[in-house]
Amino acid sequence: MSNHVTIKDAVKRYGDFTALNGVSLDINEGEFFTLLGPSGCGKTTLLRMIAGFNSIESGEFYFGDKLINNIPAHKRDIGMVFQNYAIFPHLTVKENVAYGLKARKVPKDQMDAKVKEALELVQISHLADRKPNELSGGQQQRVALARAFVIEPSVLLMDEPLSNLDAKLRVQMRSVIKKLQKRLDITTIYVTHDQEEALAISDRIAVMNEGRIMQIGTPSEIYAKPQNPFVAGFIGVSNYLDCEVKPDGKVNIKGELDLNIPLRRQYTGKAKLSARPEQLFFTATGMPGVIQFSTFLGDFVEYEVLLNDGQSLIINEYTKDHSEVYENGKNVFISFDPLRVSLYESESQEVLSL
Amino acid sequence: MKLLGKRQFRMDFWTWVKIIVILALCLFIVYPFYTILTKSVFSTKVEGITLYNFTRFFTKPYYYKSLLRSLYVCFFTVLASTAIGVPIAYLMTRYNILGKKAMHIMTILSLMSPPFIGAYSWIILLGRNGLAAKLFTMLGLTAPTIYGRGGIIFVFTLHLFPYIYLYTSGAMNSIDSSLEEAAENLGMSKLRRIWTVTLPVILPSILAGCLMVFMTCLADFGTPMLLGEGYVVLPVLVYNEYMSESATDPFMASALSVVIVICSLLVLVFQKYVIDKRNYQMSSLRPPVEVQLHGGKRLLASLPIYIVIFLASLPQIVVICQSFVERSFSGMVKGINLSNYQTILKRLFTNIKNTYVFSSVAIVFIVLVGIFVAYILVRKKGKVASLIDMLIMFPYVIPGSVLGIGLIIAFNRKPIILVGTSAIMIISYVVRKLPYTVRSGTAFLCQMDPFVEEASINLGVPPLKTFFTVTARMMLPGVMSGAVLSWITCINELSSSIMLYTGKTSTISVAIYQEVVRMSDGTAAALSTILTLTTIISLLIVFRVTKGKVKIV
Incomplete structure (x- = not known):
């Protein structure tokens, strides 16, 4: 049975170091939920607490309505895919997949049928009698997947399962995992540090940093409306500019340009603007700058533009809109998309834009 | 938070295993060992707790000389083993030695064979009435004696150089060949390359091998007992003090034991604080390539290995042959x-x-x-x-x-x-x-x-x-x-x-x-x-x- 997962105020300490500092999550039934963040942000720590391999210092973990804090790891009924697969080297593919069913004392005929079905789902039926050392990385990955979901766990956990694969296989396995998850409808918690992977695979993402959750949202929410400069910088590329919100509500950038950015509340004072490369344009008037460097990337051109005060910005221009590539040294004027850029208070880093 | 107190201490399986172990x-x-320690501070000659045994040890030549002899034998065995083990390790890892695998196994065999059998075999060969000794006499030469410190060092070296060989060749196989290539690229000649790059990098491993040789020599009883005759080293003295039928002195034997253990501990401490600190972590991306020698050069490179391994294996061969001879x-x-x-x-x-x-x-x-x-x-x-x-x-x-x-x-x-x-x-x-x-x-x-x-x-x-x-x-x-x-x-x-x-x-x-x-x-x-x-x-x-x-x- 699939379950929703609730975590209330989870804390994990290693000596003086706080790995997890009060994390709360609500994960829906059947949801593909990703914990995303740089290494050391606490995402794997949290996952291992859910799995039962890390002790829970404080906080409450629920599967459905059941508190699981004191249930030992082997009784939690969780499927887990490990970063390096952790396939049993002394067992064949079939035996690996059957392992969890054996522990559950599933009758032989049912077990065989389930193993067969699981192997078919991940398309490795032809490898059933091989030993793990005869398999490629991608095939081992499929065994690990089959082994985890064949026990029909209430929750499926995945700890950076694609990080050991090469780039092409990673993209391929990404869609295998995503489709399988939707088909089996298992609540899945996925850990990764790769933002592109997270955006591609998840229903919702929790961006984590230094043991805290920075933002929870759908991939498009997180990309379009980062709630703080950390998320803006971690997901995609962002340009940061110091600016000031004036009493009349206009946002003045470096004394050179005024923008009408809709704010969610009244504020005057110093602020920080974050704009993605595609949220900046070359216009007839605006902030003056000089093109320093251009990189032609096929569907768009990436420009590095030097502003008068010495800061440089990254600006993308799509080739379907402009076929011309500007020369280095060309004087340009820059403008912003005021409805899409994000604005934060300088001090508290709280979001100001809508 | 109210649900979770401190983690409870449970007597699980592993706690029991730890306790039992x-x-x-x-x-x-x-x-x-504690009983040895306590025995060592008592004596039949003096009442109560005393350092009498230790003062006797460090003042009577009969006792302290055995320690000096032990250290002497250990030191020169280490030197000789290194002089043999390191070049062999170099040749074996860098060149296509004839029958390399067999040679490697033979070295390990001679290390694992019972140490005192080496001593015994060399007595058969070079002892009084020894086979080889007779050969020398027939040729009108004086055979070198196998008894005494020279013989002990000789037998120890042939038995223990494999330690140095194994440690050194292990390190040489894990050295990244780009290190030596970098030195070559920077203009170093071959010999200076070995001297300035290869040797310093593998030195910690050689020292680790030396340590093993030293400790084994210091503790070994059979070889010096059979070959030493008048040349009594510390473990033999311990045996004599404890087992000799005339004047057993368990207190003195205990004190001697304490001295040996202290020597070993000092060597271990030295290893921990001096050698371990200088150990280089190496990840060999490209292990060194074996140089392919041909004809005479290949024979020349193989010859020293064959000579050493023949000498090291000789005891086993002699013993096996001797076992079928009725006298x-x-x-x-x-x-x-x-x-x-x-x-x-x-x-x-x-x-x-x-x-x-x-x-x-x-x-x-x-x-x-x-x-x-x-x-x-x-x-x-x-x-x-x-x-x-x-x-x-x-x-x-x-x-x-x-x-x-x-x-x-x-x-x-x-x-x-x-x-x-x-x-x-x-x-x-x-x-x-x-x-x-x-x-x-x-x-x-x-x-x-x-x-x-x-x-x-x-x-x-x-x-x-x-x-x-x-x-x-x-x-x-x-x-x-x-x-x-x-x-x-x-x-x-x-x-x-x-x-x-x-x-x-x-x-x-x-x-x-x-x-x-x-x-x-x-x-x-x-x-x-x-x-x-x-x-x-x-x-x-x-x-x-x-x-x-x-x-x-």
């Missing part, structure tokens, strides 16, 4: 037959049986304890694990004869009387040879993916069952290859057996020693052959099973 180690290692009481050859074997089967069958029974029983305990201890050391790290680690490795610094004395003193009175039983022999084997198995088990476990165990638990198998069905099952090859080394050193064990044996519990190695002393070469040779062949077969099995990847050091 520590108790056993305390009983059979710490307690015997009269006057030493005349009567014929080539199996009479020596008939004699030992009739007269020394108990010894043969004891060796195999004791070693087999010991090995069962060693494997069982080895698996548990290796698991605790790698997966249950903490203060208790460190304590166990220290205790397990303690026998490395306690020579066999010292442990033997400790066990006798500790268990010859109530509440536990073990002296004279088979149990005490087996206990001494388990305690002394356990490190081999634990070392190889931990090395194996360190490379094992810890997530495999978690995967099993995650799939619903409780931790303890996971340990037995997954972890122990996967550790078995590593533990077994260590166990065979433990087994080989058990059957060849002399230095503690000679202290602990009685008529009923005597072993092959003890019998060989006695037969050699009694000058009955034939039976000693037949017994030695049995040990040598068992050693060779056991080693070949390990090579087979581990596909030549066995780690001796």
Whole structure:
């Protein structure tokens, strides 16, 4: 049975170091939920607490309505895919997949049928009698997947399962995992540090940093409306500019340009603007700058533009809109998309834009 | 938060294992050594606690000279072993030596063969009435004597240079060839490259090999006992003080034991604080390429290796040949037959049986304890694990004869009387040879993916069952290859057996020693052959099973 997962105020300490500092999550039934963040942000720590391999210092973990804090790891009924697969080297593919069913004392005929079905789902039926050392990385990955979901766990956990694969296989396995998850409808918690992977695979993402959750949202929410400069910088590329919100509500950038950015509340004072490369344009008037460097990337051109005060910005221009590539040294004027850029208070880093 | 208090302390399985292991180690290692320590500060000559034994040791030449002799022998053996082991390691790793694999196995064989058989064989060859000695006389030359310190160093070196070879070649194989290429690229000549880059990088490994040689020399009893004659080194002195029929002085023997252990400890401390700090972590992306030599050059590179390995293997060959020679009481050859074997089967069958029974029983305990201890050391790290680690490795610094004395003193009175039983022999084997198995088990476990165990638990198998069905099952090859080394050193064990044996519990190695002393070469040779062949077969099995990847050091 699939379950929703609730975590209330989870804390994990290693000596003086706080790995997890009060994390709360609500994960829906059947949801593909990703914990995303740089290494050391606490995402794997949290996952291992859910799995039962890390002790829970404080906080409450629920599967459905059941508190699981004191249930030992082997009784939690969780499927887990490990970063390096952790396939049993002394067992064949079939035996690996059957392992969890054996522990559950599933009758032989049912077990065989389930193993067969699981192997078919991940398309490795032809490898059933091989030993793990005869398999490629991608095939081992499929065994690990089959082994985890064949026990029909209430929750499926995945700890950076694609990080050991090469780039092409990673993209391929990404869609295998995503489709399988939707088909089996298992609540899945996925850990990764790769933002592109997270955006591609998840229903919702929790961006984590230094043991805290920075933002929870759908991939498009997180990309379009980062709630703080950390998320803006971690997901995609962002340009940061110091600016000031004036009493009349206009946002003045470096004394050179005024923008009408809709704010969610009244504020005057110093602020920080974050704009993605595609949220900046070359216009007839605006902030003056000089093109320093251009990189032609096929569907768009990436420009590095030097502003008068010495800061440089990254600006993308799509080739379907402009076929011309500007020369280095060309004087340009820059403008912003005021409805899409994000604005934060300088001090508290709280979001100001809508 | 209200739901979770402090983590409860539970008496789980592993806590019990730790407690039992520590108790056993305390009983059979710490307690015997403690009794030696306490005995060493008493004397029959002085009332109460006294340093009388130690003052006597450092003032009477009879005593302190034995320490100087031991250090002298150790030092020069280390020097000679390095001088032989390092060049051989270089040649073997860098050039296409003829029959390289066979040479490698032969080196390991000569290291694992019983040490005192080397001494005994060289007596057959170069001793009084020795075969080679006669040859020298016929040619009108004076044969070099095998007795005394020169002989001891010679036999030790041929037996122990493989340590240096194994450590050094291990390091040379893991050195990244781009290091030397960088030196070449920067304009260094070949010899200066070796001197300025290769040698400094592998130096810590060479020193680690030197340490092993030093410790083995310092503790070894058989070789200096057979060859020393007047040249008495410390372990022999301990034996004399404790066992000599005229004037046994267990107090003085204890004090001497303490001196040996302190020497070993000093060497270990030196290793920990000087050598370990300079160890380079190397990840060999491109291991060095073997240079392909042809014709004469290839022979020239192979020749030194063949000479050394021939000399090192000579004792085994001599012993095997000698075992088929029947001699009269006057030493005349009567014929080539199996009479020596008939004699030992009739007269020394108990010894043969004891060796195999004791070693087999010991090995069962060693494997069982080895698996548990290796698991605790790698997966249950903490203060208790460190304590166990220290205790397990303690026998490395306690020579066999010292442990033997400790066990006798500790268990010859109530509440536990073990002296004279088979149990005490087996206990001494388990305690002394356990490190081999634990070392190889931990090395194996360190490379094992810890997530495999978690995967099993995650799939619903409780931790303890996971340990037995997954972890122990996967550790078995590593533990077994260590166990065979433990087994080989058990059957060849002399230095503690000679202290602990009685008529009923005597072993092959003890019998060989006695037969050699009694000058009955034939039976000693037949017994030695049995040990040598068992050693060779056991080693070949390990090579087979581990596909030549066995780690001796």
